[in-house]
Amino acid sequence: VGAKIPKGVLLIGPPGTGKTLLARAIAGEAGVPFFSMAASEFVEMFVGVGASRVRDLFRKAKAKAPCIIFIDEIDAVGRQRGAGIGGGNDEREQTLNQLLTEMDGFADNSGVILLAATNRPDVLDTALMRPGRFDRRITIDLPDRRGREAILAVHARSRPLAAAVSLSAWASRTPGFSGADLANLLNEAAILTARHHLAEIDDGAMAGALERITMGLAAAPLQDSAKKRLIAYHEVGHALLATLVPHADPLDKVTLLPRAGGVGGFARMVPDEEILDSGLISKAYLQARLVVALGGRAAELVVFGAGEVTQGASGDLDLVTRISREMVTRYGFSSLGPVALEGDGTEVFLGRDWLRSEPPYSRETGNRIDVLVRELAATALEQAVALLEPRRPLIDELVDLLIRDETIEGDAFRAVVARADGTSPNDGASIASLEPTGKADVQATQVGV
Known part of the structure; x- marks a missing residue:
């Protein structure tokens, strides 16, 4: 033809x-x-x-x-x-x-x-x-859950995998991983298994490998009780808001075991696989990420007061600023309307940006963008504080439990919250719309101090 x-x-x-x-x-x-x-x-x-x-x-x-x-x-x-x-x-x-x-x-x-x-x-x-x-x-895009399970099965053929290890469960716990990441996950698990003189790769080795890949090498446990308690409050703030706020990514675990690079502890969330696969991000989901990312700073404000907050939330603030700016300038999630004022940055070597020293919008619009970004972040912090303040006894209980056990899995954490709060997780609290309120002076899946 x-x-x-x-x-x-x-x-x-x-x-x-x-x-x-x-x-x-x-x-x-x-x-x-x-x-x-x-x-x-x-x-x-x-x-x-x-x-x-x-x-x-x-x-x-x-x-x-x-x-x-x-x-x-x-x-x-x-x-x-x-x-x-x-x-x-x-x-x-x-x-x-x-x-x-x-x-x-x-x-x-x-x-x-x-x-x-x-x-x-x-x-x-x-x-x-x-x-x-x-x-x-x-x-050739990132694999979905079924693809990740098949890739893990390919790399598991040449390694002694314990019968209790479910590749389907590990495929669900690794959204966003590429084929090379999954191969590295099993290889790191095999290294940990050999280091502990075990005959088979078990779930513990897989969990250790996942944390090593996502958070870095393990460091010596914290000994300073005051610093340990401060970090515990910070991480419980993230974890509690991830449990309470609708549309937030579910909590996988919260731990005080430090990692190389200055991470004193972390609360790890599992990204929503439907969002990753579809590529469609809702306004409510981004609002929830803002509130959860500011959970550590909000917990410090509630427990220690404004004068005793630390710089531990610096990485969280970077994330909040980036998300807020994208909501305003790329996604049309603000009062500026359905306009895209910024796009993906182009590389200098292409020769297109050498002479463009100013953004493609007026100075007045730039000032409005700055104000709206600050207001989104301030409103999210207000919502985080409002959710944590009435739950101060629960926060103290969770902090004591975290200091004692050093690691709390997501299911156990949600069970404690549901028992103390009298509600089912992610149903007992709601966040108001994060539209700017005029008060401008006030995950990331992994956050840490």
Whole structure:
């Protein structure tokens, strides 16, 4: 019916999702000659070497046609042209021009299919992405829960896994993990198992590996009782609000066991997998994240007073500022209306932002953005304090329990809250709308001091 085979296939996806592994699978199953090289091998300091290597590669491929050429990390030579300051006679550009000509130029190269992989499609030249060159763009995204379970099963074949370990449960506990992350999870669990002289990888080793990957290496336990109690109040504030606030990510565990890098303790939440898979984030979910992220600062205010708060919430404040600004400038979740005033930042090397020193909105609009961001953060802190103040006895009980046990799992934490609060978790409290109130002077899934 006149259809033609696409000449170029571009694999796009985050790092670690298996783009190069798919290319290796194609090499083994295609049944035709397969040429493979990295894009960085084309680029040299000597002028013309890169273009010459491209010509040689396609000359060999045409002699073996039909065949497949695979170029890994093609963004090394395929970046947007015209970014050079003071001229475009750059070796990388000459290499890209030769590649464009070989893919779809004056001479015919029928029988040669070009396969490429990149995790930076935003920086590729538009001429490289047009129909006739890379016709097919295949997105290799992060795996869903069933995909993670299958990937864990592949890596578990060569390791002695205890019968009690449920790969399905661990797939549910690792949303957002790539294939490389999951392989690393099982490898770290195997290392911990060998270190403890055990014969099988159990749930304890898996949990230790997950914490090592997400939070860093374990440090020596805290000995200072005053500091330990202060951190306990901070982390219980996060954990209690994650349990009380509707739309918040559920609590996985809260612990006082420190981690390398200055993390004295942390409350870890499990991101909502439906949100990760769909990519659709609601206003209520972002409002809940603001309140939970400010739980540590709110607990310090309730327990110690405004004069005794610490800098432990600095990372939380960074998160709150970023979320609040995105709500105002990107998602239209404010009184400024349904407008996108800022976008993803572009890289300087593309040559597009050298001369743009001012934002694409007026100074008055910028002032309003700053005010609305501050008001969103202040209102979230007010809501967090309002939820924690009447529950001071519960906070003290949870802090004593955390200091005694050092770690409380999410289910046990929710059971204590439900018993003391007389409500079921995430049903007994509600947060008012985080619309600005005019008081401007007042997860992240993992937060820590």
